[in-house]
Structure formats: structure tokens, C-alpha cells
Amino acid sequence: MKKTLNLILVLGLALGLAACSKNTKADPNADLNAAATSSDYDTIVVDEAAEVAAVDNIEINLSPVYFALDEYSLSKEARNILNANAEILKIKGINNITVEGNCDDRGTIAYNIALGQKRANEVRDYYIKLGLKAENVNTVSYGKENPVCMEQTQSCWAKNRRADTVVVVK
Numbered sequence: 001m002k003k004t005l006n007l008i009l010v011l012g013l014a015l016g017l018a019a020c021s022k023n024t025k026a027d028p029n030a031d032l033n034a035a036a037t038s039s040d041y042d043t044i045v046v047d048e049a050a051e052v053a054a055v056d057n058i059e060i061n062l063s064p065v066y067f068a069l070d071e072y073s074l075s076k077e078a079r080n081i082l083n084a085n086a087e088i089l090k091i092k093g094i095n096n097i098t099v100e101g102n103c104d105d106r107g108t109i110a111y112n113i114a115l116g117q118k119r120a121n122e123v124r125d126y127y128i129k130l131g132l133k134a135e136n137v138n139t140v141s142y143g144k145e146n147p148v149c150m151e152q153t154q155s156c157w158a159k160n161r162r163a164d165t166v167v168v169v170k
Contacts, residue, residue, distance in 0.1 A: 060089075060092055060167055062085045062088065062164075063084070065077075065162060067119055070115070072118035096136050097132075098168055100116075100146065100163065100164040100166060102141075104144060104158075104160040109143060120163055124139050
């Protein structure tokens with residue numbers, strides 16, 4: 001079971017890295033504008049970043065949420081994604097999850113760890129408001145140490161500013 005999960009995660013990471021394309025836009029906030037349009041946002045969520053985990057042979061598709069530069073507040077789109085994730089977790093009877101906060105590679109290590117933790121906490125708090133039990137929702141910050149895209153482009157940085165919901169398999 002653990003080998004299957006690791007294989008799924010490695011394949012997901014490989015697909016995420018392959019999906020990173022070079023961004024030729026000169027606008028430093030181009031990724032913020034792209035994230036604001038729902039069609040671009042839906043493409044990122046559905047095509048590139050769905051977290052897939054197998055728990056007792058049940059496939060769980062949980063989508064990450066994305067954040068604007070130097071932000072940790074949840075957008076309307078992020079809340080919609082978390083609503084869908086919470087419904088999946090409730091329907092499948094999944095109790096234990098970890099929210100992983102991530103940042104792009106700009107900024108200091110300490111700043112990004114703190115920002116990633118704020119992002120994870122914001123998602124955790126929202127899940128609790130949706131009815132998940134607080135004791136079953138853990139958080140961790142990876143700062144800039146867990147990128148899904150390695151290029152130094154606006155679109156790549158936007159993909160790394162995220163919070164992932166991961167099923168904890170015991």
C-alpha cells in the first residue's frame with residue numbers, strides 16, 4: 001500500500017514538473033492575474049495538481065489551493081475547492097489529514113516557513129468550520145522546500161504557492 005502511494009506521489013510530481021512551461025510575460029504580477037481568472041485556475045487545479053491517494057483501495061482526489069504572492073487568505077476559488085475536498089473526505093470517511101503549506105522560492109527560509117504555516121493554518125481553520133474535527137487536521141509548513149515546479153517564472157512560482165491536503169494513512 002505504501003509503495004503504491006509513493007508511486008502515485010512520484011508520478012504526480014513528475015507530471016507537475018513536466019507541466020511547468022516557460023512564461024515569457026514581463027509583468028511580475030502576471031501569475032496573480034492568471035490565478036484570478038476561473039478558467040486558468042480550474043485548469044491548474046484539474047489538470048496538474050489533484051492529489052491522488054489510495055486508502056483501502058478507494059481513490060481520493062483532493063485538489064490543492066493556491067495563494068497570491070505574500071498572501072495566506074483564502075480566495076473564493078480556494079474556499080470552493082476546500083468545500084469539495086471536505087465533502088470527499090466526509091463521504092469517504094477519511095478522518096486524518098495533513099495540510100501542507102508551501103511557498104515559491106523567493107524570500108528567506110524563515111519568511112517562507114512562517115508564510116507556509118499561515119497558509120496551512122488558514123486551510124485547517126476552514127476545514128474545521130466545514131465540520132472536520134480539529135484533532136484530525138494537522139499542519140506542516142515546507143516553505144520553499146517542496147516545489148512542484150522548478151523554473152524561475154511567474155507561472156511556476158504561482159504553482160508553488162499552495163496548500164496541499166494529504167490523507168494520513170495509518
